[in-house]
Amino acid sequence: QVQLVQSGPEVKKPGASVKVSCKASGYTFINYGINWVRQTPEQGLEWMGWISPYNGKTHYAQKFQDRFTMTTDASTSTAFMELRSLRSDDTAVYYCARGIWVGQARGGYLDFWGQGTLVTVSS
Amino acid sequence: DIQMTQSPTTLSASVGDTVTITCRASESISSWLAWFQQKPGRAPKLLIYQASTLQSGVPSRFSGRGSGTEFTLTITGLQPDDFATYYCQQYNDYSWKFGQGTKVDI
Numbered sequence: 593q594v595q596l597v598q599s600g601p602e603v604k605k606p607g608a609s610v611k612v613s614c615k616a617s618g619y620t621f622i623n624y625g626i627n628w629v630r631q632t633p634e635q636g637l638e639w640m641g642w643i644s645p646y647n648g649k650t651h652y653a654q655k656f657q658d659r660f661t662m663t664t665d666a667s668t669s670t671a672f673m674e675l676r677s678l679r680s681d682d683t684a685v686y687y688c689a690r691g692i693w694v695g696q697a698r699g700g701y702l703d704f705w706g707q708g709t710l711v712t713v714s715s
Numbered sequence: 716d717i718q719m720t721q722s723p724t725t726l727s728a729s730v731g732d733t734v735t736i737t738c739r740a741s742e743s744i745s746s747w748l749a750w751f752q753q754k755p756g757r758a759p760k761l762l763i764y765q766a767s768t769l770q771s772g773v774p775s776r777f778s779g780r781g782s783g784t785e786f787t788l789t790i791t792g793l794q795p796d797d798f799a800t801y802y803c804q805q806y807n808d809y810s811w812k813f814g815q816g817t818k819v820d821i
Contacts, residue, residue, distance in 0.1 A: 627811070629813075636802075636813060636815050636816055637759070637802055637804075637813040637816075638813070639804075639811035639812065639813065642811070651809050653811075687758055687759075689758075689759075692764075694747070694765075694806070697745070697747040697806060697807045697808075698807060698808050698809055699747060699806035699807045699808065699809060699810065699811065700806055701749045701761065701764040701765075701804075701806050702749070702759075702761065702804070703761050703764075703770065704761075705758035705759055705760070706758065707758060708758055
């Protein structure tokens with residue numbers, strides 16, 4: 593069965609960086625996209641970006657593209673996200689989610705999600 | 716930048732009721748809309764994609780309709796397991812945006 597298992601909770605100081613991993617299993621990793629979505633009580637669900645493990649192509653939400661990087665390692669079926677210059681309002685649960693690309697849409701939908709990783713930014 | 720607006724924000728219902736949640740897009744998104752269910756402390760779960768296609772394993776009491784800018788999610792015969800928060804999400808033109816959510820409670 594499809595599973596996405598994320599790394600554990602993180603506590604970071606303002607200005608630091610955080611890296612979260614997402615290990616996929618139960619499907620052919622390079623055949624699907626990986627998305628990153630975060631959730632806060634204030635902003636709700638925010639889509640951050642999409643990466644294709646097949647060719648490394650990325651789409652970033654404009655809000656995050658200056659300090660957010662997504663990568664993948666096909667040899668371990670693992671996706672990574674790094675968020676830099678952390679602020680207190682980056683405190684959120686970060687999810688990875690598998691994406692199914694729909695060419696006609698120039699987009700895709702998210703069908704399976706990881707369990708979420710709580711990132712707390714506090715001095 | 717496309718905006719997704721859901722209504723209502725909260726919906727009170729009883730087991731067995733039929734409930735409908737509306738999601739409006741600020742511009743046409745054709746049928747490129749998904750619906751998710753989320754329970755506290757859990758990740759969202761995909762219910763419907765392409766506005767009306769039921770994800771595998773999702774009960775048939777969930778249905779979706781719409782195209783363009785107006786979409787609905789209907790739950791026919793609400794079950795105890797259905798009390799949760801529901802989100803719509805558009806996915807087109809290299810843009811992904813969620814609605815703010817509708818909480819269905821007892």
